[in-house]
Amino acid sequence: MAIQQLLVEALQAPAHYWVAAFFAPFLAYTLGTIVYRLGPLHPFAKIPGPLLNRITYAPLVWHSYKGDEAQYVHKLHQRYGNTVRIAPSSVDFTEVAALKGIYLEKGGFYKSRYYNNFDIDGHASIFSNTDLTSRAARAKVVLPLFSITSVKAGYKPFKDSLRRYLKRFKDEKETGRVNALDLARGMSIDAVTEYLFGIRYGAFKDEEEPGTSPSAKATCEPKMSASDVVDNFISTSRLWYLSVWLYNLADRLDGIIYPNPGADVSTEIVNEYSDRVIAAAQEEITQEKDKSQFTFPARLLRAGISPEETRSHCKDIIFAGTDTIGMNLATVCFMLAKYPSVYDKLYEEVNGAEIEKEEDIQVLPYLNAVVKEGLRMSMTNPCRLPREVPERGWTYKETYYPPGTIVSCSAYEMHFSAEMFEKPFEFIPERWDSATDDMNKSMMAFGLGNRQCIARGMSMLDMHDVVYHLVKEDLLRGAKPVRERIEILEGFSAKVVEGHVDLVWDN
Numbered sequence: 134m135a136i137q138q139l140l141v142e143a144l145q146a147p148a149h150y151w152v153a154a155f156f157a158p159f160l161a162y163t164l165g166t167i168v169y170r171l172g173p174l175h176p177f178a179k180i181p182g183p184l185l186n187r188i189t190y191a192p193l194v195w196h197s198y199k200g201d202e203a204q205y206v207h208k209l210h211q212r213y214g215n216t217v218r219i220a221p222s223s224v225d226f227t228e229v230a231a232l233k234g235i236y237l238e239k240g241g242f243y244k245s246r247y248y249n250n251f252d253i254d255g256h257a258s259i260f261s262n263t264d265l266t267s268r269a270a271r272a273k274v275v276l277p278l279f280s281i282t283s284v285k286a287g288y289k290p291f292k293d294s295l296r297r298y299l300k301r302f303k304d305e306k307e308t309g310r311v312n313a314l315d316l317a318r319g320m321s322i323d324a325v326t327e328y329l330f331g332i333r334y335g336a337f338k339d340e341e342e343p344g345t346s347p348s349a350k351a352t353c354e355p356k357m358s359a360s361d362v363v364d365n366f367i368s369t370s371r372l373w374y375l376s377v378w379l380y381n382l383a384d385r386l387d388g389i390i391y392p393n394p395g396a397d398v399s400t401e402i403v404n405e406y407s408d409r410v411i412a413a414a415q416e417e418i419t420q421e422k423d424k425s426q427f428t429f430p431a432r433l434l435r436a437g438i439s440p441e442e443t444r445s446h447c448k449d450i451i452f453a454g455t456d457t458i459g460m461n462l463a464t465v466c467f468m469l470a471k472y473p474s475v476y477d478k479l480y481e482e483v484n485g486a487e488i489e490k491e492e493d494i495q496v497l498p499y500l501n502a503v504v505k506e507g508l509r510m511s512m513t514n515p516c517r518l519p520r521e522v523p524e525r526g527w528t529y530k531e532t533y534y535p536p537g538t539i540v541s542c543s544a545y546e547m548h549f550s551a552e553m554f555e556k557p558f559e560f561i562p563e564r565w566d567s568a569t570d571d572m573n574k575s576m577m578a579f580g581l582g583n584r585q586c587i588a589r590g591m592s593m594l595d596m597h598d599v600v601y602h603l604v605k606e607d608l609l610r611g612a613k614p615v616r617e618r619i620e621i622l623e624g625f626s627a628k629v630v631e632g633h634v635d636l637v638w639d640n
């Protein structure tokens with residue numbers, strides 16, 4: 134009877150009582166969470182960080198979206214020190230010793246779940262996969278293609294692409310203006326795809342082999358055809374801290390609010406190209422041939438990976454192989470234009486050196502220093518490379534980090550550390566003549582540990598070669614950068630504002 138009475142009274146209660154009753158548990162949960170996150174019982178109670186960041190991920194998500202995450206985290210380090218709690222369970226470090234624990238010891242911690250947002254067409258790539266067993270099964274079959282021995286043995290596509298790039302560079306230079314980023318991207322995508330997939334993407338038309346690639350109809354005129362799809366991928370990477378469903382939603386909304394016809398055309402071209410690559414690989418695996426001769430997609434197909442998934446791995450390589458080498462080469466060109474005395478010194482070395490075999494290029498000391506300084510300053514991946522503390526937990530400098538904590542370091546923090554690099558924002562290749570141990574250890578342009586870039590050797594070989602020939606042919610003489618610095622939006626990958634790294638000549 135009493136219960137009935139209570140129910141009747143409750144049903145007659147004003148609406149705001151109901152609303153309050155509905156929200157009370159959420160409110161209690163939120164308040165409890167805030168109190169816990171700020172309180173002395175939280176494992177990171179003693180780690181400094183702004184009040185808001187200790188409570189919520191919102192500031193980090195916002196700055197990532199805004200494209201100034203690296204500079205924002207940098208300011209936090211300046212204010213709070215080398216270890217900062219940048220979000221409730223995320224701690225960022227700017228110390229060489231932390232790199233060892235997070236990325237190097239025992240192969241490093243696992244990639245954090247944010248990487249799942251980089252899956253392509255619903256498939257985890259070698260890069261985005263956070264499941265080590267599944268990643269290993271795929272990486273194992275393609276890794277031999279990335280060994281230096283294999284790259285050197287199959288280096289012809291890189292040389293051919295370099296030749297087309299140099300020609301293109303000269304042609305554009307005639308007009309008085311070169312977009313160093315787009316040209317480098319075009320060179321890289323052609324070299325990497327022809328080497329790994331056996332079919333050149335076709336960013337540059339080749340006058341000597343007309344019609345070699347149907348994609349060539351959308352070449353670097355006025356923009357390399359894959360550039361829009363790459364830029365689009367980079368842009369959405371600024372949302373990567375969102376959970377997968379929110380990320381997908383935001384990505385779709387972004388497409389509706391800011392329609393990008395260029396990206397649609399670009400996606401179509403890349404999809405059409407990827408389909409051709411898969412069809413050729415399916416044909417390839419029916420052939421009797423030495424298994425070491427198989428291409429990247431054929432190796433995956435032979436290992437039982439579905440054509441759809443293999444296609445997404447190829448698309449990932451198209452992205453990884455375009456933006457990274459492109460951005461680094463564009464940065465080196467930009468710096469050589471901005472610092473003519475460095476260019477002169479490099480020119481002297483390159484033209485004074487006796488190059489008998491290809492390997493000789495790789496050991497030119499000043500060229501090495503220029504490429505390394507370029508890698509230090511080129512913010513291809515400026516922001517954090519977040520990792521998750523594994524089951525065993527992690528103790529660093531007397532603080533225990535429980536399993537699941539997100540810990541990280543970033544290229545921006547390490548490469549621009551004034552403690553390690555004097556005048557960190559200046560391009561000074563000479564600094565590498567007397568590099569300290571810490572300077573070398575702090576370089577994380579290719580990532581570190583088990584999940585570092587699989588194409589590191591290939592990229593270094595190619596970048597040395599390209600810079601050598603650019604300088605050998607004196608193509609950067611008199612070049613001037615249009616802007617004071619390369620402006621970027623800082624996401625997981627950097628997006629160059631306006632998509633240009635322009636150099637001009639007073640013809």
Ligand code: HEM
Nearest residue numbers: 260453454457458461518578579580584585586587588592
């Ligand atoms: C200068 C050139 C390059 C730079 C600076 C660079 C940078 C990086 C970085 C920083 C990572 C690690 C990301 C992380 O830990 O979250 C990475 C991973 C990776 N890179 Fe590169 N990259 C370059 C060229 C390339 C090229 C040319 C390819 C493909 C042909 C490539 C394919 C990959 C793949 C597949 C991974 C994932 C490895 C794994 O997680 O197991 N990269 N790269």
